Amino acid sequence: MSLFRTILFVAALAGIGTGVVVAAIHLFTTVPLIVQAESFEGSAPEEAAPHEHAPGTAAHEHSHDGEEWAPADGIERNGLTVLFTVLTGFGFALLLVAASELTGGLTGWRQGLLWGLAGFAAFTLAPGLGLPPELPAMPAADVAARQMWWIGTAAATAAGLALVVFGRSPLFAVLGITLILAPQLIGAPQPDSYETPIPEALHHSFVVASVTVSFVFWVLLGGLAGWLRPRFASHA
Amino acid sequence: MNSPHSRTTAASSQSAASRAIPITLAALLGVFVIGGVGFSQIGPMHNATHDVRHAAAFPCH
Numbered sequence: 213m214s215l216f217r218t219i220l221f222v223a224a225l226a227g228i229g230t231g232v233v234v235a236a237i238h239l240f241t242t243v244p245l246i247v248q249a250e251s252f253e254g255s256a257p258e259e260a261a262p263h264e265h266a267p268g269t270a271a272h273e274h275s276h277d278g279e280e281w282a283p284a285d286g287i288e289r290n291g292l293t294v295l296f297t298v299l300t301g302f303g304f305a306l307l308l309v310a311a312s313e314l315t316g317g318l319t320g321w322r323q324g325l326l327w328g329l330a331g332f333a334a335f336t337l338a339p340g341l342g343l344p345p346e347l348p349a350m351p352a353a354d355v356a357a358r359q360m361w362w363i364g365t366a367a368a369t370a371a372g373l374a375l376v377v378f379g380r381s382p383l384f385a386v387l388g389i390t391l392i393l394a395p396q397l398i399g400a401p402q403p404d405s406y407e408t409p410i411p412e413a414l415h416h417s418f419v420v421a422s423v424t425v426s427f428v429f430w431v432l433l434g435g436l437a438g439w440l441r442p443r444f445a446s447h448a
Numbered sequence: 449m450n451s452p453h454s455r456t457t458a459a460s461s462q463s464a465a466s467r468a469i470p471i472t473l474a475a476l477l478g479v480f481v482i483g484g485v486g487f488s489q490i491g492p493m494h495n496a497t498h499d500v501r502h503a504a505a506f507p508c509h
Contacts, residue, residue, distance in 0.1 A: 216470035223474070242503035280491035282498075289499065296500040299485050306478030313471045336505065345505035358507035359487055422505050429504075 218444045219313060223305035226436040230305070231298030234429045238297060239290055241421045245414060249347035252409040301433055304331060309437050311370075315378065317441055324438015325431060330373050332430035336423060338369040338392070342400025345422035347415055350408045353401035365395035 283289040308327055309318070318324045339362045346352060368391045375388030408415075485497055486506035494501075494509065501508040 214470065215467055216473055219470065219474040220477075223478070238499075238503045243499050246499055246502050280495060282492070282495035292496045293499045293503075296485050296497045297504075299481055300500060300504060303478045303481030303485060306474050306481065310471045310475040310478060313467065313474075340505055343505070343507060345502070346508070347502065348508075352507070352509075355489070355507055355509055362507050363487075422503055426504060 215313065218441070219306065219309045222437055222440045222444055223302055223309050225440055226305040226309075226433055227300075227302030228298055229301075229436050230429060230432040231301035232294065233432060234301070234425060235294040235297035237425050237428060238293060241425060242418065243290070243293060245418045245421060246347060249349055249410055249414060249418070253349045301429070304335065304430075305433055305437055307331075308434060309441065311374075312437075312441075317445060318438040319442060321435045321439040324434040324436070324441070326434070327438065328430040328432070328434020330370070330377075331434060332427055334370040334373060335366050336426040336430065338395070339365045339400075340423060341396055345419050347410050347418050350410055350415070351403040351405055353403050357401040361395065361398075361400045365400075368392065368395050 283292050308331055312318045312324075312327055318327065342365065343358055343362060352358065372388040372391035375384045375391065379385055379388060484493070486501060486504070488494070488497075498508065500506075
């Protein structure tokens, strides 16, 4: 089997397996909190307590405005959550398996698990330090700026970890640690005001749930990919 | 030029090069899929992936 097909099949199976399990967990943990937060969207801070907003801190806009298509609540909305969680699994598994092929390919579930932990560090922990999981109706900086910082932070952390683990001299380790620190020192784009109608307890529960489910996601994804890879490669 | 050593080196660098293409293609496909699910700002795409983006802590809106 060609290397591309091996990566594709391992990533697809790991993504489907992980996506289905993790989507089920999301539907019982994070999604109810998102729905609960949406009930606060009508009560922007301005209405709750009149006050002056600094320029540029427009009330949080949410694009469920009926002009654009949006899924109906219930099966349609939750079905899409399952579908896109599976696709998220497939996409991240492609990155994980492709990167691990650069070092010769995953040899078993335990090695896959370590790659999964690295994925959790690069794609959940590092971006989440500057941009914690957020609920609807929460203030946030410009979305394009946050996306740029998120991508840069994930890439720098992944590259930094690779330099620490695979670098052949202490210099590479120093460079890797610098790469991991840099985006946190630069700092994520923040909103001008943190005022929100969302109760702090609700947000705290959501951060814990989101990060914990992401941990399960990466452990499953890495472990499954590592378990599957030798089984496909033996048919090469 | 035709010593066993130089032939081995050529073969292994060729195999490294032939591995680089499928690895790069697979990684690009991964970036494309993640980009669509987590980052596309097209309205209906945002609405369809809304809960996944919040739950997985992608910057949403």
